[in-house]
Amino acid sequence: MHGLHALAYYSNPTFAVTPETIEIEVREILRESRVRNRQDGLTGALFFDHRYFLQVLEGDRTALSATLGRVWRNPLHENLVIIGMEPISERAFGEWSLGYLNPDATSASIVNEFAGGGPFEPSRLSTVSTVQMITKLVENAKLAA
Numbered sequence: 001m002h003g004l005h006a007l008a009y010y011s012n013p014t015f016a017v018t019p020e021t022i023e024i025e026v027r028e029i030l031r032e033s034r035v036r037n038r039q040d041g042l043t044g045a046l047f048f049d050h051r052y053f054l055q056v057l058e059g060d061r062t063a064l065s066a067t068l069g070r071v072w073r074n075p076l077h078e079n080l081v082i083i084g085m086e087p088i089s090e091r092a093f094g095e096w097s098l099g100y101l102n103p104d105a106t107s108a109s110i111v112n113e114f115a116g117g118g119p120f121e122p123s124r125l126s127t128v129s130t131v132q133m134i135t136k137l138v139e140n141a142k143l144a145a
C-alpha cells in the first residue's frame with residue numbers, strides 16, 4: 001500500500017459528440033472502468049460537458065498510476081492533462097466505482113462557480129478544487145436522482 005490519494009485530470013473527446021456517440025462510447029467507457037475500478041479498489045466520478053472529460057479517481061497511489069497509464073492510451077480522448085495527485089485522509093466518492101455526471105442546468109451553475117464566471121476551463125483547477133467541484137456535482141446528482 002502506498003496510501004490513499006486522489007488523482008484528477010482532464011482531456012478532450014476525439015469523437016464527434018452526439019446523443020448517439022455519448023450513448024455508445026461513454027457507456028462503454030463507464031462499463032469497463034467500473035469493472036476495473038472495483039477490482040483495483042478505486043472510486044471516483046467522471047464529468048463530461050461534451051468539450052472536456054474531467055475525472056477524479058481515489059485509491060492506492062500504485063493502482064492510480066497503473067490506471068492512468070491505461071486511460072492515457074485510450075484513443076477515445078486526447079490532450080490529457082494531469083491536474084494533480086494528492087494524499088487524502090478519506091474518500092469523497094466511497095460508494096461510486098465511477099459515477100457519471102451529465103451536464104444540466106444545476107451542474108452548469110456549480111461549474112460556473114468554479115470557472116469564475118467565464119467559460120469552463122479546467123486548466124484553472126487544482127486537485128483540491130476539482131474534488132470539491134465534482135463532490136458538489138455528485139451531491140446535486142443525488143438530489144436530482
Ligand SMILES: Cc1cc2nc3c(=O)[nH]c(=O)nc-3n(C[C@H](O)[C@H](O)[C@H](O)COP(=O)(O)O)c2cc1C
Nearest residue numbers: 029032033036037053067070071072074076077098
Ligand atoms: C475518459 C475516460 C475515462 C476512463 N476511466 C477509467 C477508469 O476510471 N478506470 C479504468 O480502469 N479505466 C478507465 N478508462 C478506460 C481505460 O482507458 C481502458 O480502456 C480500460 O481500463 C481497460 O484497459 P485494458 O483494455 O488494458 O484492460 C477510461 C477511459 C476514458 C476514455
